[in-house]
Amino acid sequence: MTSPVDIHEGLRKTGYVPDDTLATALQLSIDLRRPLLLEGEAGVGKTEIARALAQAIGARLIRLQCYEGLDAAAAIYEWNYQRQLLAIKAREHDGSAPAEVEDHIFSDTYLLRRPLLEAISQADPPVLLIDEIDRADEEFEAYLLEVLSDYQITVPELGTIEATSVPHVILTSNGTRELSDALRRRCLYSYVDFPSLERELEIVLARLPEIERALAEQITRFVAALRREDLEKVPGIAETLDWGAALIGMNVTGLSDELARVHPTLVCLLKTEADQKAITSEVASRLAGQAA
């Protein structure tokens, strides 16, 4: 059994810097074989966690992106109709009995596996990422509960398909809809917050190896100060990294010294018109002053 330290180290090697609670959560979810529900603002790296975990434990990542109107055909399985029709036509001439044809075309060969079915029919347990579960409707959530508790899927034409391996399930939610208590109770839970200054610095250094430490420190302090401003869309970690990469590309060495050049690059952080108007060059200079 791997201990939390191992998961921590494993994630770190993939360039993801988790905090201790998150590492514990992932560890527990693997040990107890329970799904892990991650909530948090957009841009705190929820989806990234699944990717990093898959890499860290050397498993395949299967992703199911949820959206309003997600149905069984897109989430679980679908029959390959074109091939079925061709098969029916081809068999017409050898005079097969209809029952035989039916058996044939509703066999595994004609089944298109979508993420959920795919995930439970792997030889090695994969990481199953169910992204933005709050965007799917309640029916899907109820169905998912069933899959997550029994790890089996019933296809009417084929019968019940049992899981060959139990996937590591990670669910993410942005809180656009309240999830059911039943789902919450089935899962371990972790609220992912914006990273602390130290952790974000570590992330920037890990992801942008060519960055100067002094600049990285200024960037993280600037972004932390920016998050305290009254913004519509608070910049996430990905935005910080984009911005860092942009500044490296422009050969900027310090924020306050080259504010005139830095200010236009704030488009990397500010993603709405109102936010861009709110952070004038005066505000930016004040923030840069704090960060220096």
Place this chain on the structure above:
Amino acid sequence: MTACATPIAARVVGFVDHLRLNNFAVGISETRAAVELLARPGFAGLEQAHRGLKVLLSGRREEWVRFDDLFEAYWYARGRERTQDYALTHTEIKSNAPGRRMWQEHLGQAEGDGAVEAPGEGEADISGSASGRVVASDRTTRTQTDLSQFADPDEIAEAERLAYRLARAMRHRLSRRHRPHKRGRRLDMRRMIRANLKHGGEPITLVHTAPPARPVRLVVFLDVSGSMKPYSRFFLQFVKGLICTWLDADAYLFHTKLIRVTDAVRDRDSVKAMTRLALMADGFGGGTKLGASIGRFNDIYAKRALNSRSVVVVLSDGYDTGTPETLVRELGRLKRRARRLVWLNPLLGWKQYEPVTAAMTAAMPLIDHFAAANTLQALADLEPQLARL
């Protein structure tokens, strides 16, 4: 599981109980999981145990945030037994929505002994079933006003009935999912292949799907400021009717502040419901901060309360003490999340009234449907229009 005899297991059971007292949704299976968790190697240390239990036992953000305090209180015996109840910020779908008669029931009591009056009408006597301390401070600021014209039981029943009809008119919108349907536009390949096996796979029998109608979500804002005072009692009843006939609805009161009242309005016990409303509406009859109130909604509730099937209904006269710019900005934010914005203005029914308040003029372009709401008839006239929204 033999661990229950050990002292640590007993402590864990106590801890889960402690969480339950603080409104955590934890049951017996969680207790078991917690005991098992602590028996694992690597969870002996307090810090590890803390993190592990936090992940295991909390299930939503509020719980996540409070867990640390509760953990400390219990394991370090800081003596904090039960923290203050948090107001629920999420929308709970109550399967046992109270029946429509609920309002009538309330009214009977209100008229009978005056123990429960609608807020805004002098809460001096409200202390009947709940705490009297907030009421005492209310008494100094308010006097009896003449809202008795709306206390006519027939009209109350009418308001309730109207709310029900409006609710029904707006209730369903097309979903984006498909279901089998006789005259749908899309073909259901799966069912078709099955149905046409007997024709050798020739698609002779066609099977269609169509998107079914789905309930829309309703969010109601009721202005209870001073200028709305003559109407607030009546509208409260209207709102209550809407909320009680509609599973997926949310109600908010605002004056200078915004308060979520869905749970209070839905309370089965109508005496309790009205008492809670009265307590919440502290500041009834003051000024209005329309923009700021809607802004607060946008910041706190909007993400959860609104989806692409939401209809927002604002009941207000548009007299705003804030700036029109704030209102327009916040309404704009609201508009981006909701599907339709309906503004019901009681003053619009007056003959000479034009929406001339600065706030109203500024907000006009953002409103999908602007209508009068000063009489029952005006509300009834809304029905066909809302059905089209």
